[in-house]
Amino acid sequence: MEPGKVLEKVTATRYITPLREGGSLPGLVEADDLGTYVMKLSTCWR
Secondary structure (H helix, E strand, C coil), X not given: CCCCCCCCCCCEEEEEEECCCCXXXXXXXXXXXXXXXXXXXXXXXX
């Protein structure tokens, strides 16, 4: 990333589909800016 660049904050609004099955589940989500992103979903069991 170039100096001075800022990452935009978006909110995931819809879970579209999982990309595979397993413990940490990457999936496609749609955000409030109408973009589609890959998001890693994971759970922590303690």
